[in-house]
Amino acid sequence: MASSSARKYCANVNGCKQTAAALCEGCSQALCTKHFIDHRRLLDEEMDVIISEYNQFQNTFNKETTNFDSHPLIQQINEWEKESIVKIQQKAQELRQDLLEQTSINLKELSKKLQHLSEQLKEGREHDSFVETDLCDWKKSLDDLKANLTSPSTFRISQDDGIPLVQNVFVHSIETNEVFEQVFNNNVRIEENGLVAIHDAIIAYTEIRGKTEYTSGINSKSTPLQNLSYSSTSTYGWASNNFLWLNGQPHLDTSTYYIEMKINDVISLIFDCDNSKILMINERTNAKFELIVNIDHCPFPWQLHVILYEANSRVRILSN
Ligand SMILES: [Zn+2]
Ligand SMILES: [Zn+2]
Numbered sequence: 001m002a003s004s005s006a007r008k009y010c011a012n013v014n015g016c017k018q019t020a021a022a023l024c025e026g027c028s029q030a031l032c033t034k035h036f037i038d039h040r041r042l043l044d045e046e047m048d049v050i051i052s053e054y055n056q057f058q059n060t061f062n063k064e065t066t067n068f069d070s071h072p073l074i075q076q077i078n079e080w081e082k083e084s085i086v087k088i089q090q091k092a093q094e095l096r097q098d099l100l101e102q103t104s105i106n107l108k109e110l111s112k113k114l115q116h117l118s119e120q121l122k123e124g125r126e127h128d129s130f131v132e133t134d135l136c137d138w139k140k141s142l143d144d145l146k147a148n149l150t151s152p153s154t155f156r157i158s159q160d161d162g163i164p165l166v167q168n169v170f171v172h173s174i175e176t177n178e179v180f181e182q183v184f185n186n187n188v189r190i191e192e193n194g195l196v197a198i199h200d201a202i203i204a205y206t207e208i209r210g211k212t213e214y215t216s217g218i219n220s221k222s223t224p225l226q227n228l229s230y231s232s233t234s235t236y237g238w239a240s241n242n243f244l245w246l247n248g249q250p251h252l253d254t255s256t257y258y259i260e261m262k263i264n265d266v267i268s269l270i271f272d273c274d275n276s277k278i279l280m281i282n283e284r285t286n287a288k289f290e291l292i293v294n295i296d297h298c299p300f301p302w303q304l305h306v307i308l309y310e311a312n313s314r315v316r317i318l319s320n
Contacts, residue, residue: 215302268281
């Protein structure tokens with residue numbers, strides 16, 4: 001038996017006076033037999049909660065994978081399909097109508113020519129005054145009429161290379177794993193595993209960079225801002241004092257909307273690498289801004305780049 005001075009007492013929070021008999025490897029608590037059993041039972045209960053949550057999720061997951069039709073975007077695709085079919089059917093109906101009208105005009109003209117030929121033939125026979133050249137001319141007129149009636153060359157269907165009748169759409173995945181990774185100096189710190197960047201109490205420009213490198217597709221991020229500005233030789237973007245930044249140079253924006261980012265504003269940024277442009281939408285004002293990026297000045301990969309200026313300003317990356 002251990003001497004009393006070496007004895008360890010049960011670590012139960014309610015002040016158990018019993019000698020500790022077992023050590024939990026998980027939380028390093030030494031407990032008496034009774035409280036050790038209680039401790040294991042509590043852990044079992046927590047385990048049960050996790051298993052039950054897992055089972056619920058597994059059910060949802062199975063439904064999701066077997067019932068693909070319930071995918072939230074299916075509805076959108078179905079609507080696109082329906083509207084596109086209606087547009088195509090309407091267009092086909094218009095084309096049939098056009099063809100009918102033009103054919104009937106053509107048939108009227110042919111009918112006139114036929115009538116004219118018939119009169120010539122009748123006259124020729126009655127007067128018995130035709131010669132070889134007349135026969136030759138009539139034969140040619142008749143051949144032309146025949147060809148005109150049967151040949152499809154009278155009409156043709158041509159492609160219109162203008163605006164497509166049906167808007168082409170595509171499915172793409174949206175990156176949601178952007179986080180802040182690099183800071184320029186100690187004036188800014190990154191918290192919450194890269195989701196938040198916080199400026200200290202000093203008023204000064206400082207730079208924060210995102211982790212993800214964008215080279216293709218369309219990448220979208222939502223970010224609420226307190227204050228933001230952009231500057232760097234390859235920078236394209238917007239500043240909250242109504243300036244555009246192109247190739248690192250500020251330009252006063254003269255578009256309809258005033259560029260502003262206020263406290264608690266939610267800003268969506270879309271990097272459309274495929275079309276070399278970036279878009280910004282302020283979800284509060286619904287103002288939408290678009291910039292074409294010169295790839296010579298700002299080659300891929302692109303990176304999220306935020307500059308904070310105001311003291312204690314912060315910016316958070318929201319998941320979609
Ligand atoms: Zn434990
Ligand atoms: Zn105890």
